[in-house]
Amino acid sequence: MSGEHKGGALPLAQANPDHHTAGTAKPGFSLAGKTIWIAGHNGMVGQALLRRLKGEACTLPTPDRKALDLTRQAEVEAFVGEARPDAIIIAAARVGGILANSRDPVGFLTDNLAINLNIARAAHQADVDRVLFLGSSCIYPKFAPQPINEDALLTGPLEPTNQWYALAKIAALKLAEAYRRQFGRNYIAAMPTNLYGPGDNFDLEAGHxxxxxxxxxxxxxxxxxxxxxxxxxxxxxxxxxxxxxxxxALVLLLETYSGIDPVNIGFGEDIALIDLAHLICRTVGYDGAIALDPTRPDGTPKKLLDSSRLREMGWRPRITLAEGLAETYAWYQAQLAREAAA
Structure with a gap:
């Protein structure tokens, strides 16, 4: 980071119209001795990042969500100004499945817009030069060519069932690009595919x-x-x-990537939902039937990411779907046992 500005906020109007850093490589970002704020540390992705970074020589502030509402600009600015993080990973988001999106489009659009706008503005004011924005595979057009390359963004209409969330995430990615172009900020963006694991949301209405x-x-x-x-x-x-x-993958990008283009994070294979349901039945040990309801929406027919850009950086997924399902189910059972004992 630029040390000369660390003591005070940069004017938001400060800009050099001839200063464009698109595609300009910057030195790698070392985690050692740094303060890394994971916005949304209580969520599934945030918890995974805490696990991943626990052994690194960095400081990980974990503010109480009751004391820091990320949809409140003043609270975000106050926290960032006091914590002075060297980097921010925006893992916070309002998420949910088809039902949740359809019931509260205003909330999904406005809350997710606010979170990213507030953090980006506060980071720039505090001269935080390293921010990683998280998008989602749902931001791509409904009928994008498969597997979906990063260049497919904004080339067609979105899937209507989650367009509100997708629009907010697209805005976040473009915000990262805008800060890079206008202010030379080293802000980057990643687009994970559908994620699962310990800490997931098992609510039937709000979950995936x-x-x-x-x-x-x-x-x-x-x-x-x-x-x-x-x-x-x-x-x-x-x-x-x-x-x-x-x-x-996110830690690798934070440490090594400085491009203007977003980067896909995918497993590399997809599965039909009926086959997923059968795999889940085997994981759970359930031998009953699966009743399909074709009157309900399918959503996007196919959504497989092209993650070749990330794989060229040396990243590969380690956990198979069968292994991950077994671990996730064990975590869910442990949660149920704790709730029953409380």
């Missing part, structure tokens, strides 16, 4: 498809039910990446 199916299969087994429901035709295909593999 994988944890929701795990819960449905578990509850069907516990009740002795003959079947559980899967929305849609079961033909839609999704790519799933364990959150710990994603954390490894």
């Amino acid at each position: 498809v994988l944890p929701a199916l795990l819960r449905k299969a578990h509850e069907a087994k516990s009740r002795g039910a003959s079947q559980f429901e899967l929305w849609g035709t079961g033909k839609a295909r999704r790519e799933f990446l364990h959150v710990d593999d994603c954390a490894d």
Whole structure:
């Protein structure tokens, strides 16, 4: 970071219209001795990043979410100004599945816009020169060519069932680009595919498809039910990446990447949702039926990322879907046991 500005905020109007750093490489970012703020440290991705960075020689502030509302600009500015982080990873987001998005489009759009706008502005004012923004694979056009390359962004209409969340995430990626172009900030962006793992949200209304199916299969087994429901035709295909593999990729990008283009983070293979449901049944030990409801939306028919850019940097996923499901289910069972004992 630029030490001469560290003691005070930079004027937001400061800009050099001839200063464009698109594609300009900067030296690697060393974690040693740095303060890294993971915005959203209580979430699934945030927890995975804390696990990943725990052994590194860096400081990881974890403010109480009750004392820091990321949708409140004044609170974000006050925290960043006091903590003076050397880098920020924006893992905070309001997330949910098709049902949650359809019920609260205003919340998904405004909360996610506010989180990224507030953190970016506060970071710039405090002269934080390293910020990693997280997008999502849902920001790509509904019918993007498969596998989806980063260049597919903004080339077609979005999937209507999650367009509100997607629009906010697209704005975040463009915000990173804007700060880089206008102020020379070393801000970068990554687009993870569908993530799962310990810390996931198993709420049937707010959760994503994988944890929701795990819960449905578990509850069907516990009740002795003959079947559980899967929305849609079961033909839609999704790519799933364990959150710990994603954390490894994000740390690699934070340390080494300085490009203007966002970077995909994907597993490299997708699976039909009906096949996922069967795999979950085997994981849970449930031998009942899966009832499809074709009156419900499938969402995007296929969503597989082209992660060749990241793989060229040396990253590979380590955790197979079967291994990850077993670990995630064990974590979910442990959570249920703790809740029952409380």
